[in-house]
Amino acid sequence: MPGSPPRRTRIAVLYGGRSTEHAISCVSAGSVLRALDRRRYDVVAVGITPDGRWVLGPDDPDALAVRDGVLPAVDATARPVVLPGDPTVGGLIALDGVAVSAGPGPADRGTADLGAVGLGAVDVVFPLLHGPFGEDGTVQGLLEMAAVPYVGSGVFASAAAMDKQYMKILLAAAGLDIGPYTVLRAGQALSGDDRERLGLPVFVKPARGGSSIGISRVDAWDDLATALKAARAVDPKVLVEAAVVGREVECGVLGSLDGGGPEASLPAEVTVASSAGSAGFYDFEAKYLSDAARFDVPANLPAEVTAAVRQIAVRAFVALDCAGLARVDVFVRPDGSVVVNEVNTMPGFTPTSMFPRMWAATGLDYPRLVDRLVALATRHGTGLH
Ligand SMILES: Nc1ncnc2c1ncn2[C@@H]1O[C@H](COP(=O)(O)OP(=O)(O)O)[C@@H](O)[C@H]1O
Ligand SMILES: [Mg+2]
Structure with a gap:
């Protein structure tokens, strides 16, 4: 219709999550919520609790900031929500059966009698998640299944x-x-040849980690076993790298x-x-x-x-x-x-x-x-x- 404002892009900001970087993700989400121009974007905040539950978050940047030195976390008591991997839904569904203002999407169809309430289609998801169950392709897989574009x-x-x-x-x-390195799968030890090739010091790290958790620098081979144990507490597969x-x-x-x-x-x-x-x-x-x-x-x-x-x-x-x-x-x-x-x-x-x-x-x-x-x-x- 001429003269009518373009429909606002509906963005779901996804944050929190099951990784050790939960709080950092919340802080990032707060900043993005603050930056998104509400004249152009219709924003819905979706938090994932540390145990993986999806809930509707407050659309309030301040609720996700560090306050008095306390790191933010997703409120597990908030209203449960899901994003089904079904492209004909294309959006979020609240699970509490309470009528909310549903958006224009196809999600409204047939969900009410299941006790679920469609919250409308989502145009773009911003998955502000770090580490496993977020940055590793898992959430991206769900969003591909659902056919919802994502950042x-x-x-x-x-x-x-x-x-x-x-x-x-x-x-x-x-x-x-990329520098010299070797990979040790579960149970594998560092060979004498690799010790010679890599030299000291080495960095020992979990293959699938983040935030430096489980990483040590080893300056003497006597300390290697302790370093491997620390890395394997995160991931049975570890990398040993020559220190650059x-x-x-x-x-x-x-x-x-x-x-x-x-x-x-x-x-x-x-x-x-x-x-x-x-x-x-x-x-x-x-x-x-x-x-x-x-x-x-x-x-x-x-x-x-x-x-x-x-x-x-x-x-x-x-x-x-x-x-x-x-x-x-x-x-x-x-x-x-x-x-x-x-x-x-x-x-x-x-x-x-x-x-x-x-x-x-x-x-x-x-x-x-x-x-x-x-x-x-x-x-x-x-x-x-
Ligand atoms: N091969 C290396 N040589 C020198 N420093 C390293 C090496 N590998 C890691 N580090 C140090 O450890 C930090 C964390 O390692 P990184 O591989 O970035 O793991 P993460 O994914 O946890 O950030 C780096 O930022 C760097 O300070
Ligand atoms: Mg790093």
Whole structure:
């Protein structure tokens, strides 16, 4: 109808989740809720509790902020909701049977007599979930089943980036330097040959972890058994990597809307102060608890190194078949060569997180970044490409 305002895009912000990064995800979601322009977006917040229950969240950024030093969590007593993997539903269903203002979607059909209430179709899901059951292809699989477009990478890239073994295989196949490593499956020990090849120190890490949980640096082979045990508490499959000597640098990558290839942000540098009691690397403590980590956004690197990092970040994004966004973490050796450490398909997304800060430094502020991700998701849709 001429003159009528375009229908607002209905976005479900999905947050919380079953991983150790539950609280970080809530904080990210609060920031996205705040940034979404309500004149253009109709927003529904959907929380996943630590035990995996889906509930309708408050559309209130303040409820998801850190308050008086207390980290936010999803309220398990809120109204239960589901997103069925059925494309003819295409949206959320509340399970309490209470009439709510249903949206225009096909979800209204026939659900009331089941005691369930359709909440209308969802145009885009923003799965702000980190780690297993969120960043690893599982939620992406559900959304593909449901045919609901979503922000970020699809099933394959999400799963590949979550498993550091297969991530490295794909990065190496694309010709990227990933440094020496080996994989130990459950029960396997590090061979003498591998000890010699990798040398000390090594980093021992769970193959499918995050937030540095279960990661140790080993400076003496006598400490290897303890490190393997810590990593295997997270995942029976572990990686043992040669420690890379170099600066720790991160780079944001975004899909492009104009049909061009993915674009890289200016890189940033993380420096972790090595003091008594600190692990001397970017461990859980330095990431979330202490102020040992310093961030330089953008990183103060020689121009040619900046260019190399940005180019390598884009190559890593393409190698894993990422979509939407990813943060590519690398080491820059003293000679300027770049080793890729990992690719995060749903990086931390608070305004003080590295990914939004790197894009802000590159000229794309937080609200425009969120807009671009939603637009990319809408354009990308679901299914094969
Ligand atoms: N091979 C390595 N050489 C040097 N430092 C490493 C190496 N692997 C990991 N680290 C340190 O450990 C941190 C966490 O490792 P990472 O592989 O990024 O795991 P996570 O997925 O938990 O973030 C890195 O940010 C870095 O400080
Ligand atoms: Mg990391």
